[in-house]
Amino acid sequence: GAVVSQHPSRVICKSGTSVKIECRSLDFQATTMFWYRQFPKQSLMLMATSNEGSKATYEQGVEKDKFLINHASLTLSTLTVTSAHPEDSSFYICSARVDGPNTIYFGEGSWLTVV
Amino acid sequence: QKEVEQDPGPLSVPEGAIVSLNCTYSNSAFQYFMWYRQYSRKGPELLMYTYSSGNKEDGRFTAQVDKSSKYISLFIRDSQPSDSATYLCAMSGTGGTSYGKLTFGQGTILTVHP
Numbered sequence: 001g002a003v004v005s006q007h008p009s010r011v012i013c014k015s016g017t018s019v020k021i022e023c024r025s026l027d028f029q030a031t032t033m034f035w036y037r038q039f040p041k042q043s044l045m046l047m048a049t050s051n052e053g054s055k056a057t058y059e060q061g062v063e064k065d066k067f068l069i070n071h072a073s074l075t076l077s078t079l080t081v082t083s084a085h086p087e088d089s090s091f092y093i094c095s096a097r098v099d100g101p102n103t104i105y106f107g108e109g110s111w112l113t114v115v
Numbered sequence: 116q117k118e119v120e121q122d123p124g125p126l127s128v129p130e131g132a133i134v135s136l137n138c139t140y141s142n143s144a145f146q147y148f149m150w151y152r153q154y155s156r157k158g159p160e161l162l163m164y165t166y167s168s169g170n171k172e173d174g175r176f177t178a179q180v181d182k183s184s185k186y187i188s189l190f191i192r193d194s195q196p197s198d199s200a201t202y203l204c205a206m207s208g209t210g211g212t213s214y215g216k217l218t219f220g221q222g223t224i225l226t227v228h229p
Contacts, residue, residue, distance in 0.1 A: 006158075034215050041123075043203060043219040044159070093158050097215035102149075104215050106158035 006107035023094030030096035121220025138204035
């Protein structure tokens with residue numbers, strides 16, 4: 001199946017700094033990608049829909065100025081956590097849709113720890 | 116009330132047992148129903164996908180959807196220790212970006228012991 005790659009898989013940053021997470025579709029073009037957050041022992045919560053060439057659509061309660069999403073090409077979407085705080089520590093996962101709902105592929109996830 | 120409810124378990128079964136995992140939902144707009152398997156600290160992997168009501172079988176896995184009851188199930192036959200993981204149900208509506216916009220259940224932690 002299609003491959004979605006995330007980088008970095010783990011990152012530790014200091015409180016107040018910004019960190020960028022990349023999500024790449026390796027063998028297909030993705031006009032739409034999705035970013036989820038998962039806290040320990042909890043489910044995945046959709047944060048935003050990333051649209052190539054246009055602004056991301058954020059879910060209710062997600063601060064768009066804090067979680068900057070850029071989808072500059074058909075194979076790359078980035079999530080930047082700005083002015084990170086310890087409560088932003090979480091597992092961030094992206095997904096990309098090739099066609100229908102049975103063609104949604106997830107990345108391996110990125111663990112963010114803010115100290 | 117959450118849109119999708121899933122018993123988090125944990126569920127522990129002996130090898131060879133039949134496992135039943137379930138989710139209920141409240142949003143009538145959901146048309147696509149998926150089951151994902153997630154190993155610790157990894158991204159989810161799609162196991163089964165069903166459109167609308169009905170059953171689907173794939174090897175040891177059977178997915179059932181009952182839209183009238185807003186209830187979906189995943190059965191695992193002849194469970195193996197390698198099936199130990201967190202199982203997540205997920206759902207989406209139809210049209211445009213709704214296809215990829217998934218609403219997940221909390222996930223059920225399954226352990227199959229030898």
